[in-house]
Amino acid sequence: MTTERRTPASGPQDATQATPRETVGARESVAEGVRTAIGSDPQTADGRRPVAWLRITAPPSWQVTPSGHSWCVCGHDQRAIGRAAVVLLVQVHAEHRAVCLLLNPLEGSAAA
Template structure:
């Protein structure tokens, strides 16, 4: 019986030894004055854009009016003083929008001067 030799399936490549070195960055002299911080960082102190100025949402009006005329619109008006109303239908939503505007003019949280007059 004779044995037959098969050629190797993978070939081993040799590593070249004469590769040139990668180019290195050249150190250049700094131009201008040295900077205290990274570029783009403000050096002056600015006011905090998220600081609290005491304003809070008090009254909300949420109207859902789909673009299709076949869908019935709805609305909800609420206030932190306890005022809360809902409306379904075109005429009722229009009345609620008007009532919400009237409430904003008479709400004791939005107009504290009215509270003293109403109590008197």
């Protein structure tokens, strides 16, 4: 086994860096008026925001058991597994939406 001596000329050397290219303006492939970055929703705010959700997973096969999840910002959180339980969960979710103080705040003289 022979060993080769490294000299400064044959040893590791720094890689040469490419000179940075000057970039001015937008890319040519971008059409004028097209947004290129994902930003906030451009629609005007109308004061609405999601408060209560109902998610039901019911595969098209009758052999698979459906499930559901109902939750609200106020802390309401229920889950159901099985057809009858999911139907009941839908009813409970509708009842909760009718009485939740985040969805139906007390106003005026009704609050007193």
